[in-house]
Amino acid sequence: MAESSPQKKPLPSKHNLGDADYNQLVSFFASIGENRFRAQQLLQWVHQRGITNFTSMTDFPKKLRERLSQEAEIVFPEIVMTKTSKDGTLKWLIRLSHGDIIETVYIPEPKRGTLCVSSQVGCSLNCSFCATGKQGFNRNLTMAEIIGQVWLASRELEPQNLPLTNVVMMGMGEPLLNFDPAVSAMSLMLSDYAYGLSKYRVTLSTSGLVPQMKKLGQLSPVALAVSLHAPNDSLRNVLVPINAHYPLNELMAVCRDYFKDEPRRKVMFEYVMLDGINDQPEHAKGLIKLLKGMKAKVNLIPFNPFIGTAYQTSPKKVIEDFQNILVNANIITTVRKTRGEDEGGACGQLVGKVTDKIRRVKPDVKQ
Secondary structure (H helix, E strand, C coil), rough: CCCCHHHHCCCCCCEHHHHCCHHHHHHHHHHHHCHHHHHHHHHHHHHCCCCCCCCHHHCCCCHHHHHHHHHECCCHHHHHECCCCCCCCEEEEEEEECEEEEEEEEEEEECCCECCCCCEEECCCCCCCCCCHHHHHHCCCCHHHHHHHHHHHHHHHHHHHHCCCEEEECCCCCHHHHHHHHHHHHHHCCCCCCCCCCCCCEEEEEEECHHHHHHHHHCCEEEHHHCCCCCHHHHHHHHHHHHHCCHHHHHHHHHHCCCCCCCCCCCEEEEEEEEECCCHHHHHHHHHHCCCCEEEEEEEEEEECCCCCCCCCCCHHCCCCCHHHHCCCEEEECCCCCCCCHHHCCCCCCCCCCCCCCCCCCCCCCC
16 A cells, blocks of 8 residues: 655745735834834835845845745735826726736826725725726725735836826725725825825725724824715715715715814815716705805716716716806815726726626625
8 A cells, every 4th residue: 555645734824014004014023023113124125115025125134034035025916907098097907816807097197196096806885877886896905905006006107207196095996895904005105114195195085984984084194085976865875875874964974074173174075977967056056055164175077988887978068067056156176187088097987897797795884
């Protein structure tokens, strides 16, 4: 009888330090007997110099570099496709560790460059006008997969001398349903040891998850955008179904108090313009009533049609008239310039065309 060969024990998985924010790195280095300043050094190597190989981190002692190489790693997603729009907008298809595909969009402007970052694979909220929501939901991104989008973009933009001045959490998914990784990633966007962005230039956009908004206001100083899209509950229940859980009276109460300690800051309300649905003068007047007494600004977003939608974009004149009504009521109102639509990179068009179908999962919105 032949002897069976002994089974090999699986190698222990390495700790991905790309998935750690500053405080987590301080704890990690303390656990191996190292000073907290190693966390600062590591972040600078990774996010400011683009180095992920421990052996190249020359201000670490040789023994520490060897230990890190044995026990840890720094792993970010990878770009699998780049699409460039006629207006210069860049869209990257990014492959994650499990083979999922997400999209990240860079929008160049004369004096700034804005990166639109995803927080989930797909989205569970199923807003009726959003292409991403029609895919369903697969999973949350890890912190490394969120901040990895910024890391990848920085590496791609630097040789082209393109600036990265703003980050908006407005890509695929609802970031507040992936709360801890999103907040940790934004902390690195703000950190002087990483990207050093101003709190005014990092924006989280939410569909209005009231408990998580309250928590966010306590933990992170970033700017806030709320996907409003309707001036009353009956219409918003159709366009943004999460409104049934957190109706406008609850949502607006949080928004009114959100920057109470910083009176000069304003909540931005995003409002997609849908022909004949939410773009009439009575809707504008309802919006004025809803925002009365608030320090707010409104960003009107021309709808970007996608295959299978019944909605159409509001005519330019209708959008202009809507804007004028709000401006005449002393509400700061801008119209977003549509960018990247020829490559499916505009708002609501992050459809992940390289994937066949994302299975639907409904995460708990009460988390």
